[in-house]
Amino acid sequence: MMRAAVPLLILAAALAAPAQHRDRNPFSAPADFQEGLRLYRLNCGVCHGMEGKSGRGARLAVRKHRHGNSDAELFRIIQNGVSGTEMPGLWMDEDSIWRILLAVRSFEVNAGEACVATPGDASAGRQLYAAQGCAGCHTIGPEGGRLGPDLSAVGLSFSREQLRTALAKPSQDIGARYRTVVVRQGGKAFRGVLLNEDAYSVHLLDTSENLRSFLKSEVDAVEKPGSSLMPAYDGLSEADMDHLLAYLCTLRGAGQGGASQ
């Protein structure tokens, strides 16, 4: 009798449990996703951006969320908000919140779509990475430069096509944190990425990784061309591009953390 009763009890508990105690999203159908996207745009996009990319709210197009990653955790966040922030809870029925979560997950899928390491030879790509001087600006694990994004887990965060575009056209879709700024002072040009700026001062990490602070009253110009500091690698042979992409797709480490992007 006991053997039969336990599964029955579990079933009964599952049926009786309120939906928010589900561990996993019960929805997955395209129609549910469309409804979730609609609700997301109505309720969330104003702060998080239409595609979860930015705004005054947290970026959602990421591999890992700051306040929790499981379905249950994200459900709780959407329902209750995040205390101490401007993120309010949504007073919605639970099914709607689960559907919104589908939309949120779709932004992550963009960020974490499988990066395929073929075609190409990853070890050849690794040599190319070194030969092209990529490490001058990018970090993998503990090694590398500070001007560009940390690539330690880039194979988890971007698709192969996204990486190809980033290599060939680095200025096409560039985060504000990596845009070039040029400060001209006394005939010199200081080039780097912007760290901070207000009405009276501007601060950058220059291309030699010096932290530089300027008073605007003492400079001739502050220019922001909106482009990336990274040169366009559009002259690589198709084979070399494949090698480099194959190598980048193998990068799935923990990285060094640090500033959010």
Next chain:
Amino acid sequence: MRSSPMPFRLFAPFLALALVAWPIAAPAQVTNEDLARDLDNPADWLSYNGGYEGWRHSKLDEITPGNVADLRVKWVFQQPITQKHETTPLVHDGVMYLTVPPNEVFALDAETGRGLWHYKRQLPPKIIACCGEVNRGLAIHGDRLFLATLDSFIVALDRKTGRVRWQTEMVDYSEGYSGTHAPLVVGNKVIVGIAGAEYGIRGFVDAYDVADGRRLWRFHTVPGPGEPGHETWGGDSWKTGGGSIWVTPSYDPAANLLYVGVGNPGPDWNGDVRPGDNLYTDSVVALDADSGKLKWHFQFTPHDTHDWDAVQVMVLIDREFRGKPRKLLVTANRNGFYYVLDRLTGEYLQGRAFVKQTWAEGLDDSGRPMVLPNTDPSEEGAEVYPMVAGGTNWMSPSFSPVTGLFYVTCREGSSLYYKGPSEYRPGTRFWGSMFMNEQTESNWYGAVRALDPLTGRPVWEHRLFQPAWAGLLSTSGGLVFAGAQDGWFKALDAKSGKELWRIQLGGVVQASPMAYESRGRQHVAIAAGQSLFVFALP
């Protein structure tokens, strides 16, 4: 009672302070006469804008363009705040009364910043406030302070102890209502409005008896069936029409009229479900203070689809206009236009854009905007100036009787406005899609501008790095105090706009400054970041 007496261990230092006998004056009763002459008694600051006129001007003149370079921090009052600090403190008889978000009140010695008492409201866990759990300040009368709360109560506190004297529920907050602005006391009434148009509320302005909290009248900002203006709402859209009150009204004692700026219609960005002009959203309404009856109204943005609510402080001035002395109401509206109205009749006299705007060809002879095509939100997104937060917003402007100029914080830039579906469910967002600023922010900037109050023409401009959320204070010493998004607090020459002094406060300034006198010296106060900063000359 929802008040929570402060635990003794927190209160003990305050008590000790009281025992060592700092000679703070015993709180005298604040009378209606005191409130009416708030502007002429610059030692105190007795209402949100320092007087019924809405001028936010201090007649103190110790700090001048000649000595402001020596201005320094006198004291700072910090609290672990995670919300925006939008408050303006009151000062009476040497005591400062300060709200701290979400709904706390502190009484401080205005000379030293040391605490005298503390009130903390226990709020329900799910507050519904679209734009932060904020509070902008208090009203004072008799021996009481009045606080509008995020859970939609009006609360009277004892000025000596912070204990609750009475509290009245204005409306059920769970349907999306919240109280954020500093109330105003007129006669025996506390005047207070409600916000929540982002959640499909039906807004109102109320009057409560200062003695017992009894409601004396209510004016619905969205008229119901049978009321004038109801015909400007298609179908049942009036039921969720919005019309928030976000800032403190101004008041003309001679006319006994309250001037109340009314917020946006709901849903914000989709007007299809609410055909018509949607009165009295985006309007100023003149209400008889005794009865709450509407005397006149003027709508700045009929059938708004950009969230350009009339959340600005109405500034009341008496000036000669086209050869005739007139009682005027002037205001720089979120929609980008500056307006001059006759405040006894509501007649439109003059208007012009004070920031870049691309949605109207101009204003017609009645002051109605001549709306350009393709400026409504669309599914593809329509880029329109001003930005969604408007050419200005809730932060107070200032009028100086010394320079005769109107000062306003300006926000230059555009937004992409999208239209989408809207469905009403109580207590949830009722927006009709959204706006996007990502692609337009790089062109944004802010400014403090001085305008000729009769024409709206700019006289000078002080450029700000970003559009600011900080209001302005003018002083008879010849200065304008201004805050900025990048943490700077500044003193400008009121005549020229020249920057004369600045200090980096290390946090965003999103409040309006005020001034008071302590021990015969002028003090200037501003909330920024997690703190209230008070400045004086050495």
